[in-house]
Amino acid sequence: MPTINPERLLGDLRTLRSFGATGPGVVRLALSPIDIDARRWLAGRMSDAGLDAQIDGVGNVFGRSRHAGPALLIGSHTDTQPTGGWLDGTLGVIYGLEIARALAESDDTRHLAVDVASWIDEEGTFSGFLGSRSFVGGEHEASVDEAIRCARNRDGQLLHDALQAAGLAGRPRARLEHGRHVAYFEPHIEQGGRLEASGHAIGVVTTIVGMRELRVRFSGQRNHAGTTPMSIRRDAGAALVAFIARMDDAFRALADADTVWTVGRIDLEPGSLSVVPGQADLHLQFRDGNAERLRAMEAALAALVREFDARGPVGVALATLDEAMQPVTMDAALQKHVARAAEAVTPGRWVHMPSGAAHDAQILAAHLPACMMFVPSIGGISHDFTENTADEHIVLGCQVAAAAAASILQEATGGRMVR
Amino acid sequence: MPTINPERLLGDLRTLRSFGATGPGVVRLALSPIDIDARRWLAGRMSDAGLDAQIDGVGNVFGRSRHAGPALLIGSHTDTQPTGGWLDGTLGVIYGLEIARALAESDDTRHLAVDVASWIDEEGTFSGFLGSRSFVGGEHEASVDEAIRCARNRDGQLLHDALQAAGLAGRPRARLEHGRHVAYFEPHIEQGGRLEASGHAIGVVTTIVGMRELRVRFSGQRNHAGTTPMSIRRDAGAALVAFIARMDDAFRALADADTVWTVGRIDLEPGSLSVVPGQADLHLQFRDGNAERLRAMEAALAALVREFDARGPVGVALATLDEAMQPVTMDAALQKHVARAAEAVTPGRWVHMPSGAAHDAQILAAHLPACMMFVPSIGGISHDFTENTADEHIVLGCQVAAAAAASILQEATGGRMVR
Structure with a gap:
């Protein structure tokens, strides 16, 4: 089983928190100058981890493993709400980074390919789920093109102008490569109070409502x-x-x-x-x-x-008021990998649960087998400056996610299962 | 019985409507330039009617009869809501003017004293009921003084500055003269739909709620x-x-x-x-x-x-949210005068009813016997550009009010009752 480095994990989360830190919370709206700074820092950390990192033409940070596939794509988002918390999507992105590093540091797993993504604008500063929609294309192609031309943020700034100001306009957009990815995996904070109330450390997501x-x-x-x-x-x-x-x-x-x-x-x-x-x-x-x-x-x-x-x-x-959003079921085989990893790391302290909030995983799920994993939110609070998760839960969650990632990839590459 | 002049009455109402006319409605906020123009015109019409007319230090237009008392004070307000109707308080003020003229034109009544008032800012552009509160003084003295120093309208203009701009600041304020007035009488549109729904032409007000x-x-x-x-x-x-x-x-x-x-x-x-x-x-x-x-x-x-x-x-x-407003009962003897006049002019087509809206009469009622009379509002609509009353009802209402006024004054002066 790969072993994550708690200090490195928490250190990266805290450094990323410093971009846009406001009291205990974070204000890091998609494509704002501070968000661009954070993306440059993140791309640098991906490069340090041995990934080929780029910031693409819509602002996605994509770190591609140099290993051939099948690869596991781990992602989430590092933009925040107008008065956001420090973890939210950031947790899943830094988990991905740490897992790529941890797998590279273990003889058992150093051959495995983990790609890591920070999808731009999950929170809809300009256009919700912009980055993941741009990545999968297909049914989203037209609406992404339209957003790049016409979408504005609350201040009236055009997405196009924000991309221009960041020096990203005209760059190629990261795209789903046919056949490369075995699955998409998105760890996230729960954003609700169920895990805390029931004393569980890990939620294995069944469905995004x-x-x-x-x-x-x-x-x-x-x-x-x-x-x-x-x-x-x-x-x-x-x-x-x-x-x-x-x-x-x-x-x-x-x-x-x-x-x-x-x-x-x-x-x-x-x-x-x-x-x-x-x-x-x-x-x-x-x-x-x-x-x-x-x-x-x-x-x-x-x-x-x-x-x-x-x-x-x-x-x-x-x-x-808005297009109906259909429920998205998480891939059953992937759920089993995550559940087994959770049981191995923290026996009896995990539970199946739905995701009441929307996530990039629902965009990816139409194109790749997808799954999500939750860690507890203190007081069930999110999208708020006071959003938080105990360090113990952050570290434990990353360990579970790393074990699950190794398990998914080892099965896909014909290797032995991690238990 | 005095006889009012329908053409003169309607003509004055229509002329006053032209000050601030906006579509079918009127925008004539208290102490706005157009309101000041309207007050100057009104004071002129009062002088033409033989009254000693003044615009006082808060903007009240007060037309004082040259006859000795006991006088009947007839009043209401000519300021409007931000999107007001053409009648509202205006009706009662022009009724007062027409009644003063009609009484002066009849041998039976030419000796009777009718004072006419247009109270400033009933609608609360700066401070609700400012004019009637200033007139009665007493318990309102301190709050009127404070309003003159500190009250502002929605645009942030100080009442004091508005009075200065109108050339009124520092003028004496019209005051209730001890012993002069036998009663206060305020005719008004109903502002509701009861008279119309029940087919009555006149409402004799029992209480202001x-x-x-x-x-x-x-x-x-x-x-x-x-x-x-x-x-x-x-x-x-x-x-x-x-x-x-x-x-x-x-x-x-x-x-x-x-x-x-x-x-x-x-x-x-x-x-x-x-x-x-x-x-x-x-x-x-x-x-x-x-x-x-x-x-x-x-x-x-x-x-x-x-x-x-x-x-x-x-x-x-x-x-x-606001000071409790106590119900104010209209003087029973005055109600009888109005009811008798209504029965004489339009038999069976009048009714007793409460006033659901607030009026200057509730301020005056603490200092003088007071009563009110309503005419029907088409569709029950008021405080709206479409507010209206049939010409027939306007004329009939003024005839009733004139008869009531003569009756009140003849009783007070020991003359015979008008029936």
Whole structure:
């Protein structure tokens, strides 16, 4: 079994944290100057590890093993949310780097090929999952081209201009090489509180949940809040509140323990205390690992919208806010490799679980067998300055990931299994 | 009975509409240049009517009869909301002007004293009810002084600077003269849809309802909407929705047909689809003509806040947004004068009703016997460009108001009653 170097691992994570460090958190938006600095540093660390490293034409950092395939591709992302944590995707990228080094340092495994990627803009500063979409191409080709031409960040900067400013525009884009990769593996922090609550150190991901984002709009009659009797009001806000109660009932009847739905935003128009709201919007997101359940929830929602709209006195209409995201099942054979590695390193302290958050792995999974592995998030917190994972868990997770990586590659190259 | 001149009345209303006309509506914010122009025009029309007219040190237009008292004070306001209608308070001011003229033109009534006021800033561009508060002084003295020093409009302009720019700063303020006024009378558009719905032409106001404005804040735990299972969430928005349902039940149990409550605004923090809201605010207003019912509603609300807060998992706290406004009962004897005048002019087409909106009359009522009279609002709409009242109702309302005014004054001066 390869052995990782805890000090080197933690040292690299801490160095990367210094790029954009803000209090305990990190602000390192994709293609910002500090992100570019971090990518240059990362490419240097990949080169030090013996990988052929490049920053590609969209900002991906790609470290290619000099060994012939079949290679294991380990990746995640080093860009952050506007107020991000220090680990998030960074953990998986540095795990990949450390695993490439650890495998190269062991006689058993030095012949194995590990490629390491930091995909640009997973967080959607310009265009979510840009780097992994650019890498796999195919169904994403047109939308990536369009993003490079037209996508802007919150400040109105064009992606194209950001790439130009970073000296990356016109560089070739790293592309999936036919036949090279046996699998894609993405270690990540959990971003939830299940591992911590259940006392497990490792989560073996079964599915990345699918997602729907919808808006329900209620159209009533704006009126004076003093002079309009309750009996004749067409209060859009009151209809919205009544709707949510019924929607909760309908979703609860369809849900299992992993189903989640969230009303993240409510807008009442005009939003004045003295005015009965004439329009009200609820912004809804729901996620589940089961595509059929997602469809059933959407159907139940649509039925409820029709019922409320038909009954009046407030009109109700449903609109889609974003493309539906289908659930993505992780490769079963890969899950077994990760589970066996976890059991070997930390017996009984691992568990199968879905990923409630979206990840680059769902993009790669359409093109390569893919799997993910989680380490615990303290307090379940992520996308926040206070996001953290115990050093012990960071180190243990990397050891499990290294063992899993060796196992996957040894099986693919006909070598013996790592147990 | 005095006879009003419909053409003169409608002509003055239409001329005043031209100051700030915007489509069918009017934008004439208190002390804006166009409002000052309108005040100068109004003062001129008062002088033409034989009143001693002045624009005072806060912008009130006050037209004082040259007759000795006891005088009837008729007033309302000619400033508008940011997107206001053409009638609103303007109607009552021009009614006052026309009534002063009509009484002066009839042998029976030419000796009677009618003073006419357009109170500044009823709508609160700088400080709500500024003009009527300045006029009565007393408990409002300190807050009016403070407003003149410190109040600003939305553009950040100081009231003091606006008065200076209008050449009004330092002028004496019109003040309630001890013993002069027998009563205050404020005709107004209804601003609701009851008169129209019931086919009545005149509303005799019984009470100006009291009002509470409160905020209920829910404090939960902000979390990732994908990775946080429903079972462990502390969703502030979900708690808010559940609270509103219970609050509606509690208020419905206490309400009569005139009680109104409105959730005009809901804020979920951070307001993102992917984040379980960590904080949620509901902004609530309720109004009723009965002070005891208002207290009971506030107590029910507070009890519900305590119940939800104690039960968790989301903390709940109540905050007052504005000073409680007590209901103000209109003078019973004055109501009889108005009711008799209405019955004489338009038999069977008048009704007693509360005022759901606030008016300068509630300020005056603490110092003078006061009453109000409503004419129908088409579609119940006000504070909107489309606000309107049929010409027939405008004219009829002024005739009723003139008859009521003569009746009030003749009784006060020992003359015969107008029937």
